[in-house]
Amino acid sequence: GNSVTQMEGPVTLSEEAFLTINCTYTATGYPSLFWYVQYPGEGLQLLLKATKADDKGSNKGFEATYRKETTSFHLEKGSVQVSDSAVYFCALSPYTGTASKLTFGTGTRLQVTL
Amino acid sequence: EPEVTQTPSHQVTQMGQEVILRCVPISNHLYFYWYRQILGQKVEFLVSFYNNEISEKSEIFDDQFSVERPDGSNFTLKIRSTKLEDSAMYFCASNWDGRSQGLFFGSGTQLSVL
Numbered sequence: 001g002n003s004v005t006q007m008e009g010p011v012t013l014s015e016e017a018f019l020t021i022n023c024t025y026t027a028t029g030y031p032s033l034f035w036y037v038q039y040p041g042e043g044l045q046l047l048l049k050a051t052k053a054d055d056k057g058s059n060k061g062f063e064a065t066y067r068k069e070t071t072s073f074h075l076e077k078g079s080v081q082v083s084d085s086a087v088y089f090c091a092l093s094p095y096t097g098t099a100s101k102l103t104f105g106t107g108t109r110l111q112v113t114l
Numbered sequence: 115e116p117e118v119t120q121t122p123s124h125q126v127t128q129m130g131q132e133v134i135l136r137c138v139p140i141s142n143h144l145y146f147y148w149y150r151q152i153l154g155q156k157v158e159f160l161v162s163f164y165n166n167e168i169s170e171k172s173e174i175f176d177d178q179f180s181v182e183r184p185d186g187s188n189f190t191l192k193i194r195s196t197k198l199e200d201s202a203m204y205f206c207a208s209n210w211d212g213r214s215q216g217l218f219f220g221s222g223t224q225l226s227v228l
């Protein structure tokens with residue numbers, strides 16, 4: 001079946017540091033890939049997405065590239081801020097172009113300090 | 115900005131009791147979902163709902179679970195006879211077309227079964 005594996009957290013970084021959160025997936029066919037973010041006390045928010053191989057999703061300085069050859073969708077940001085502290089979830093949807101039934105990773109908590 | 119709202123934010127119940135978790139999806143959305151996250155585990159899909167009927171459900175969503183859209187604005191999840199293992203954060207979500215734009219999630223209801 002489909003699955004998503006994320007790096008274990010928590011990840012603690014100083015402000016302005018470079019961020020990478022690894023995500024790999026297992027799926028048949030051509031899934032769509034997503035990163036969601038959950039700030040304290042809030043719901044999951046879509047951060048970025050990619051629907052086909054080699055697509056790059058980007059938003060708020062975050063980027064992730066859909067790599068079919070390595071089945072990965074790693075999240076990166078060049079310079080993190082304290083306000084980026086949150087839990088980040090990698091997810092996939094099994095059918096290209098759809099987002100209804102998502103398979104999530106366990107989430108990675110990011111803590112950014114001054 | 116429109117948002118998905120969930121009530122209550124916390125619910126404590128005794129094993130064997132019925133609980134109803136409530137959600138108000140974004141008003142012009144047509145597809146509705148419930149997900150849950152047991153502490154320390156992945157966010158899991160429970161059920162999707164469209165046009166007043168269940169469109170897809172997971173193995174978790176057994177006869178103890180039911181969903182309803184009673185009045186055109188609310189979307190509820192009922193657990194008939196709660197078990198200890200039902201303790202989790204339950205997320206409601208909605209979207210317009212069930213496709214690639216991603217889901218809009220509520221902030222969740224933390225259910226504790228004692």
